[in-house]
Amino acid sequence: MKDSEELSILDVGTGNGHLLLAIYDNGYTKCRLIGTDISPVSIELSQAIAKARGISSVIFRQQDLIKEAGNEQYRLVLDKGTFDAISLTDELRDGRRLNKIYAANIHNILSDDGIFLITSCNWTKKELIARFGDFGLEYHSEIKYPTYEFGGQKGQTITSVAFVKGKKNMI
Numbered sequence: 001m002k003d004s005e006e007l008s009i010l011d012v013g014t015g016n017g018h019l020l021l022a023i024y025d026n027g028y029t030k031c032r033l034i035g036t037d038i039s040p041v042s043i044e045l046s047q048a049i050a051k052a053r054g055i056s057s058v059i060f061r062q063q064d065l066i067k068e069a070g071n072e073q074y075r076l077v078l079d080k081g082t083f084d085a086i087s088l089t090d091e092l093r094d095g096r097r098l099n100k101i102y103a104a105n106i107h108n109i110l111s112d113d114g115i116f117l118i119t120s121c122n123w124t125k126k127e128l129i130a131r132f133g134d135f136g137l138e139y140h141s142e143i144k145y146p147t148y149e150f151g152g153q154k155g156q157t158i159t160s161v162a163f164v165k166g167k168k169n170m171i
Helices: 018-024 040-053 081-089 100-110 126-133
Strands: 008-012 032-037 058-062 074-077 110-120 137-143 148-150 154-157 159-165
Touching: 008 018, 018 032, 018 100, 018 137, 032 040, 040 126, 074 100, 081 100, 081 110, 100 110, 100 126, 100 137, 110 137, 126 137, 126 159, 148 159
Parallel strands: 008 032, 008 074, 032 058, 074 110
Antiparallel strands: 110 159, 137 159, 148 154
């Protein structure tokens, strides 16, 4: 992906905004960089850090992606723990588990050529493919991390999987 005004990157659960600011620092200064978080305190912190660094083009806003996905489309959506947190609850909205609403909403905010990159410490590659594949996201690739062995099983402490938007529309 090249830095351009057409490139839009959404960091879901942005926290202190560090990831987006690092992307900006690595030369992605023309594209739309947007960080959302359910926590107003996180957004205030992100905005303060960006302001202190003299960066005004990175946008931070409060958003609950479960309640309101919005109409904007993004070429790249990043999740570094939000799905993990959402998956910890058994809460239902309109009879649906929150993690299922989240997955459908991720599909809907991706542009047609969009990529969803998720990093999880709770789910394996196979589990993530199953959870997001049901919602129109197709496996693309993964980031390889060092593995460990315990009890005869091999694993890694985190999993990062990239998905591309499939053709079916999710509601």
